[in-house]
Amino acid sequence: MVLIRINYNLLRMASISIHQSPIHLFSNSTHFLHRLSISSSSAATCLSASSSSFSTVCSPDKRISRYENTKAVLKGMTYTEFEKWVSSHGYRPGQALMLWKCLYGDNIWAHSVEDLEGLNKDFxxxxxxxxxFTVLKMKDILTATDGTRKILFTLEDGLVIETVVIPNEKGRTTVCVSSQVGCAMNCQFCFTGRMGLKRNLSAAEIVEQAVFARRLLTSEVGSIANVVFMGMGEPLQNIDNVIKAVDIMVHDQGLHISPRKITVSTSGLVPQLKRFLRESNCALAVSLNATTDVARNWIMPINRKYNLSLLLETLREELKSKHKYKVLFEYVLLAGVNDSIEDAKRLIDLVQGIPCKINLITFNPHSGSKFKPTSDEKMIEFRNILAEGGCVVLLRPSRGDDQMAACGQLGNPGEIQAPLLRVPAQFQAALEAAL
Known part of the structure; x- marks a missing residue:
């Protein structure tokens, strides 16, 4: 009876936290916003009961299984956990370090026992x-005309995620990792948002995207030393696994990625944003994309819960205690929606007092989209107004768009999709003109 009760609770928790269908996720805005207040960490709570031959395990580092001989997922452990696990099997910390280096360093990036070097036979x-050793299975690699690669991975449960590797002529190649299957935020300009949220990724599923990228493509694109959490999903809705994955990535005996070269993006989940800034030294990118609540409520429904004033005031307060830290504001320019001269001037006022850079991004079209990209001329004009107002501003060129690998193009929504929201009256004429 105990086992039955635990399985029931596990299923109930999963349906509340991460496994509801897109229909339930977006059936009405009140329910949608209520879901955002549910901690994603509840899905990672470990519930277990065991007898002499039977157990149920729920952990981000172990497969859900009925049997006691569940294998430990190595890439789901921090180094401290990793060392303890190796010691628990009777081996010295030195063996743990050698294994860790085989998984993440020394250009080995081991995917199986056969890849291991220098370890004794018993170990x-x-x-x-x-x-x-692995939780991902490579399904395909698509190469865009500009050299960008999109890697499709199949997960153990059959779901598919996408990871993007963006080469750079100066040797600063970036891997763009996903943190969820789909996304619950329903941003109206994002293809991934059409999917709804399927589930969170485990720390191992996040880390292994970076490991796979290095293993598969280092010889072609050179060192991959930059990581951006800008793939599928809202990273801060999966904050426990994201922070754990980052901890694994920065370890100096493993992937050894500098915290300054890891950027975690968010649509603006204020409580999780506070926690991230207090617990992590990695860079933070905030998707702003509008200068009024009316526009942002429409194109980014999260704004109905955490509006511009609350989001920006939180950043002002939190960044006071972070020395020489700048947040990156991402701003996707949508023709006729958020690209006016008035928008540029309001943006200057909005970011006052916040140490920041502003990244202007071209909208990348996808099927079913209502939006059109702002012209190059207008983007330059928008940038110049910001620069004249004292902002540090960058123009981010589109990469990989011919293979649906660019910003806002990842995923496969399928037949059941999140709803398109009603266009506010003040934007209808502009949107029709853009179309």
């Missing part, structure tokens, strides 16, 4: 029985 034999 490798134990690993073959007790450890899982």
């Amino acid at each position: 490798k034999k134990m690993l073959s029985k007790q450890a899982e």
Whole structure:
């Protein structure tokens, strides 16, 4: 009876937190906003009961299984957890470090026991029985005309995520990782948002995207030293696993990625944003994309819960205690919606007192979209107004758009999609003109 009760609670928690269908996620705006207040960490709570031969396990680092011999997922552990796990099987910390380097460093990026170098036979034999090396299966690699690669990965449950590798002529190649399957935010200009949220990714599923990118493409594109959490999903809705994945990525004996070269993006979940700024030294990018609540309520429904004033005031307060730290504001320019001279002037006022850079992004079209990209001339005009107002501003060129690998183009919504929201009256004429 105990086992039955635990399984029921586990299923109930999963349906509340991460596994509801898009129909339920977006059936009405009140329910949608209520869901955002539910901590994503509840889905990672470990509920277990065991007898001599049977157990149920729910953990971000272990597969859900009925059997006691569940294998530990190595890439889901921080180094401290990793070392303890190795020690629990009777091996010295030195062996743990050698294994860690085989997984993440020394240009090995091991995917199986056969890839391991320098470890004793008994240790490798134990690993073959007790450890899982990979949680992703590569499905395909698509190459855009500009050299951008989009990697499709199949997860253990059959769902698919996408990871993008963006080469840079100066050697600063970036991997753009996903943090969720789909996304619950329903931003109206984002293709991923059409999917709704399927589930969070585990720390291992996040980390392995970076490991796979290095293993597959380092020889072609050079060192991959930059990571951006700008793929599928809202990273801060999966904050526990994102912070854990980052901890694994920055370890100096592993992937050894500098915290300054890891950027986590958010649509503006204020409580999680506070936690991230207090617990992480990585860079933060905030998708702003509008200068009024009317516009942002429409194109980014999260604004109905955490509006511009609350979001920006939170950043002002939190950044006071972070020395030489600048937030990156991302601003996707949508023709006739948020690209006017008045918008540029309001944006200057909005970011006053916040140490920041502003990244202007071209809208990348996708099927079913109502929006059109702002012209190059108008983007330059918008940038110049911001620069004259004292802002540090950058223009981000579109990369990989011919393979649906550019910003806002990832994912496959399928037949059941999140709803398109009603266009506010003041934008209807402009939107029709853009179309």
